[in-house]
Amino acid sequence: MILVWLIAILLIGGTLCWLLAQWNKVFPKWIALCATVAGLVLMVWLCLQYKNSGDGAGSEWFINYRLSWIPAFGISFHLALDGLSLVLLLLTFFLGILSVLCSWNEIKEKHGFYFFNLLWTLAGICGVFVAMDLFLFYFFWEVMLVPMYFLISIWGDTNRRYASYKFFLFTQAGGLLMLLSILALYFIHAQQTGIYSFDYFDLLHTSPGASTAKWIMMGFLFAFMVKLPVVPFHSWLPDAHSEAPTAGSLILAGLLLKTGAYGIIRFVLTLFPQQAQAFGWWAMLLGAIGILYGAFLAFAQTDLKRLIAYTSVSHMGFVLLGIFAFNEIAMQGVIMQILTHGISTGALFVMAGMLKERLHTRDINQMGGLWTAMPFMGGAAMLFTMASLGLPMLGNFIAEFLILIGAFSASAALTVLATLGLIFSACYALRMMQKVFLGPATVTAPLKDMNVREWVMMSALTIGIIVLGLFPQPVIDMVKGVVGALVD
Amino acid sequence: MNELQFEALLPFIVLAAASMAVILLIAFRMSHTVIQVAAFLMACLVIFAMWYVKDTLPQSVPPLFVVDGFGALFTGMIIFSMMAVGLFSYIYFEEREENPKEYYILLFLATLGAATLTISTHFISLFIGLEVLSVSLYALIAYLRNRNNAVESGMKYLVLAAVSSAFLLFGMALIYMETGSMEFERIAQSIKESSSSVLFSMGFGIMVVAIGFKLALVPFHLWAADVYQGAPSPVTAFIATVSKIGVFAVLLRFAQSVNLPQYPLVISIFSVIAMASMIVGNLLALRQQNIKRLMGYSSIAHFGYLLVAFLPGNAAGVEAAAFYLLAYSITLLAVFGVISVLSTRMKDAEDLVIYKGLFHKQPILTAVLSICFLSLAGIPLTAGFIAKFFILASGVQQNLWLPVLVLVITSVIGLYYYLRVISTLFAASSSTGTTAKTLHPFFYISTYIALIVMMLLLFWLGIFPGRAVEGIREFLLIR
Structure with a gap:
């Protein structure tokens, strides 16, 4: 439940920023700061609590939270936390606070909408780091994309439109191929076991044929390599980073790229060893x-x-x-x-x-x-x-x-x-x-x-x-x- | 016809009576406002009638109709779309046309035609429904007869629709020659018994021309952009939703009854059409500066996506298609609602320039429009994503890799022009022209409320699609 709260704090904070901006222009930045600080405090507390449980002695999963979401398709709202997610979340909130601070005076217009986008991007990133249902993972993967697109295209520099299109199209192309791979894995799993499920822990035991597995892995890998970025697919990065506002560049470099690395470690290596x-x-x-x-x-x-x-x-x-x-x-x-x-x-x-x-x-x-x-x-x-x-x-x-x-x-x-x-x-x-x-x-x-x-x-x-x-x-x-x- | 059968047809009878009622109201020289309100109430009456008869379904009314859950589902979508179109029409026509009253007769008739299509099980009822729909549309498209574009697009639609009807009749005749019947069930039976089905395949192939025309699929799409641009905005919304839902529903029903997926030739024709529509629609939309034309091309692409769900011919495909149509109609109605609200007396708000910096002037409309475009692009949190996901799922399940890959690649291309519109909305403001509000605020408020409700619906379907999917399943099971 605490993981849900982590994401909810950011989502609610972002929405409040947008709504309250009409009354006072100073509100949004303080709300954003409070939300990110609250997140960091929660994370530090979690970190102290699980300080000694990451050494591989017990279960590697500290928290496991699961709710049914769209049962008709075997989609659940499944969040889980292990050591890797924990350090990444810590980084997310740390850089989150800094991104709020560094936009303190930089943003001159549309404060509310700006901080809304900032916090929602962070929420998407948090979601990516803890989602253990592949559908939910894809969902968060995209949720972090759209607000980031707005951050670049509204508050960016002179060439911002070009940069934001390029960023969005590259990542979306990767993302959709990943979605295809997720679906292929889902149906192969269903054929083998008769259970329709997008859950990471269920899909772990799927063994598609060797050549199929190769193609499915390529779909995942492509999405993550675009995000990381790996050289032939890197050309969105310099444009997006240089045109984005400071906080945008900070989040792009500090967090968004890391989701690619996280994806490879979490999904590619374990699903297709x-x-x-x-x-x-x-x-x-x-x-x-x-x-x-x-x-x-x-x-x-x-x-x-x-x-x-x-x-x-x-x-x-x-x-x-x-x-x-x-x-x-x-x-x-x-x-x-x-x-x-x-x-x-x-x-x-x-x-x-x-x-x-x-x-x-x-x-x-x-x-x-x-x-x-x-x-x-x-x-x-x-x-x-x-x-x-x-x-x-x-x-x-x-x-x-x-x-x-x-x-x-x-x-x-x-x-x-x-x-x-x-x-x-x-x-x-x-x-x-x-x-x-x-x-x-x-x-x-x-x-x-x-x-x-x-x-x-x-x-x-x-x-x-x-x-x-x-x-x-x-x-x-x-x-x-x-x-x-x-x-x- | 017994009483139950009559009851099952009640919503359609009410719909037909509604157009009569509007004629009477016009004869009594009622004002536009009265007619608008009366039309709304009559649409509510139709929905009430559907609610009233829903427990008696399914009812077959041989040989022409069957009123089952499938028909009820699509008729429901059609009626709700019509209500939204009717609501947007008031503001739109009150400002422009000295005599907007007959418009509502045509609107009801066209709706009746589309609704008839969803329950047809016979070529005759199919053809009558299609013609009632088309003939009303000719007049609706050219309704603002002082505009050059409107007359041109009306003519274009008239000529092409007439040709496509001829094709439809010819195809039906060939199938009749082969099977000796025009009822879907009988056709299915007799082609199952006979070995050769050349004439049937040919006949259906020719019918595909007419259906492709109505759904604006490549290569029968040439009218789409012109008609979308020339028709009054609410009518464009009507063509894009009601008329296409009706035609798609009858296509689905026919495909299901004759078990179309067993003909590899037909399936390959449809997959070629689907892929061509996705590619051509998205490519042509890329550089459009006119938002109505852009929607026209995007609708070509979207019906290409929809055909991917049609190809597998299984229950998952039908479900996906129904959900997609639901999400798509809500989105399109909202987009054209915004266009109607922004239109001025002289000109529709169709140039993209008008939308530059709309965020600063009309934050609510901008929010609605951006959510709609994100939904069309298939971005999560909106209904469009879930809809596209279902389609991809039904395609992947049947190993239709080629169409599915084309879908993925073209939707990335499509994303470009949706983003273009969105970034225009949020760009720095330039023009300052605002529409002077001359009408009673009640209509503006209700229009805005309708738009906001649609936006929330898109979110609801995008975040909690479970309930809607179950609803669609329940309806489809009533047969």
């Missing part, structure tokens, strides 16, 4: 290509947000590489990468948003020497740039290190290729830092350094990335049971 194994080498190759290709393109960008977007492509390559290495250490690394990438890239997008607010541009050629005007922001930027290139002591290092160790035993050649990506990441990260904050000052107008609200956001992110870098063990313990079950 043999087929996934067979596809493993190719997926790792795609991952390695993504790492290098993303890094190259990031190096060439002049648009700050586009640059950060391409670093996401590169980092998500590590996720794919790690998932299909099929061993425990790489999988742990993947989950760490999901968390740390959410924080570090999120922080960079927030930073880009702050710069945009002050300079009204995203072009890094028009920036330079900003450190003198804004030393604190420069310091924070330095930290997250370093995190992004994988400096030890910061979270991303742990993640990438674990993934590379794990992947090495699966395919040495591809791992060597992927490791080269770390060098390129240093190139693009240092270039970004150099162009924006160092060098001769080009901006003459007086610039304000960070205000209190921005301080709070940046310190929260900084604490997050350092804590994950120094003490990753709690996360590793939390997902140990899930990862163990996956790798077997």
Whole structure:
């Protein structure tokens, strides 16, 4: 029931934002903040409660909640929580609060509708992370899409319409193929057992013929690879990320991409273990290509947000590489990468948003020497740039290190290729830092350094990335049971 | 005819009497408002009659009709659609036409024709129903005779519908030659007994031309965009819902009685038509700047989707089709309701430019319209998603992979133009023209309430479809 409340808080909060915006323009942001904070408090409480149950000793499912929804088709409202879902939900609410904070002054019009969309996207994401009925999963998968489309297309930058169409069409194409796969699985299950059910735990025991299973898996995988994104399907990402408002980019990079990774881990690996194994080498190759290709393109960008977007492509390559290495250490690394990438890239997008607010541009050629005007922001930027290139002591290092160790035993050649990506990441990260904050000052107008609200956001992110870098063990313990079950 | 049979036909008799009543009211020089209210009450009377007779169903009225759950379900949809159309018509015609009264006679007659189709079990009743529907539609489409578009589209519909009727008659004649009967059941029997069915296949193939024309399926779709654009907005809504529900219902009934899926040739023809409709409809809609034309092309695509549910020929398919028609009619009625409300005296609100930034001026209408377009695009939380899901499910169940894949790919293409409309609605505002409200506020309020109710219905069907599905199942079991 508590999971229902988590989603309901966001849905109700969003609706209230929209309704109450007519009375007072300040209401929506406070309601949104309260809703996300309440969610985070609930999550932290859950986290403390199940702190020691994730080690694989007991059942890996902490909470299991099931209601009948459309019994005629065997569709149920089935939510469940395990270690993986729990850490992802924690990330969702953490970044949720930040996304509300970073839109505090950025949004100038239609406040109510904005925060409505923001909270509904978050609700969709939460739903995706806990839905254990495939129909419900698809439902949430789409629910997070539509509000995000509105966020980009109404509050985005100049080229927002193009970006929002592209985002929606790419994800929808993937989503519909996934729906076909879900349906195929559903009918095959019904043929084999006579029970019509979309439930994850029922469908786990379905064994379609080898070639059918391959096609069904491809449907799922396509949806998740578009979302992740994997290189041939990544072209929506730079547009969507660069045109979206700051909070939109934060949620896209920090959370939406993670739903792709989550989907592969939760559904592809467990529903089709043999087929996934067979596809493993190719997926790792795609991952390695993504790492290098993303890094190259990031190096060439002049648009700050586009640059950060391409670093996401590169980092998500590590996720794919790690998932299909099929061993425990790489999988742990993947989950760490999901968390740390959410924080570090999120922080960079927030930073880009702050710069945009002050300079009204995203072009890094028009920036330079900003450190003198804004030393604190420069310091924070330095930290997250370093995190992004994988400096030890910061979270991303742990993640990438674990993934590379794990992947090495699966395919040495591809791992060597992927490791080269770390060098390129240093190139693009240092270039970004150099162009924006160092060098001769080009901006003459007086610039304000960070205000209190921005301080709070940046310190929260900084604490997050350092804590994950120094003490990753709690996360590793939390997902140990899930990862163990996956790798077997 | 015994008393029970008469009772079963009562709703249809009331419907026919209603058009007479409207004629009498006009003869007594009643005002438009009185006629509108009376028409509404008579539509309620029809629904009451249906409620009254529902326990006596199924009743067969040989040889022409059978009033069963299937017929009742589709007739119900037709009557409710007609009521919505009638409601939107008041505001629309009161502003434009000095003499809007005869419109209601035609509306009732056309509805009667469509309703007759849903209960026909005989070629004669099928043909009479179709002609009553078509002939009323000729006049309805060209009702605003001062507009060039209206007359042109009326002519276009007239000529093409006449040709398609000829095809229908020819096809019926061929089937009659083969089987010696025009009753669906008898036809089914005699083709089961005889071995060769060349004439039957040919005859049905020719009938497909007429049915394809009425449902605006590719390659018989050429009239759709012009007629949708030229006809008055409420009439367009009527063509898109009532007339198509009626024709689709009779197609379903005929297919079920002769067990059409056993003819691979017919099924492949239908799947080609379905795929062509999905592809062509969606592609042609992509660049449309006129919202009525856009709806025309999108309706071609949607009937292509609907045929995917028709192909399997099983119970799940019929259920999916009924649910789809329900969701689709609500959506279309709401869209054309909004168009009617926004239309001005001189011109319908058909250019997409008019809708730019509507969100700032008319938040309620914008909400209704965006939900409708999301529903047409098949996005979850709306009825359109569940409807599309049922269709996909019935297709996947029968391993109809090709049509299903085409459906998926074309609905992604279709998403583009639905999103285009939605993002226009939410774009920064440009024009400021607002319609001056000259009528009694009661009609505006009731129209708005109807639109909001439809929007909520779309949500309800999208989130809790269970009850509606059960209802449809129960109705379909009465036979």
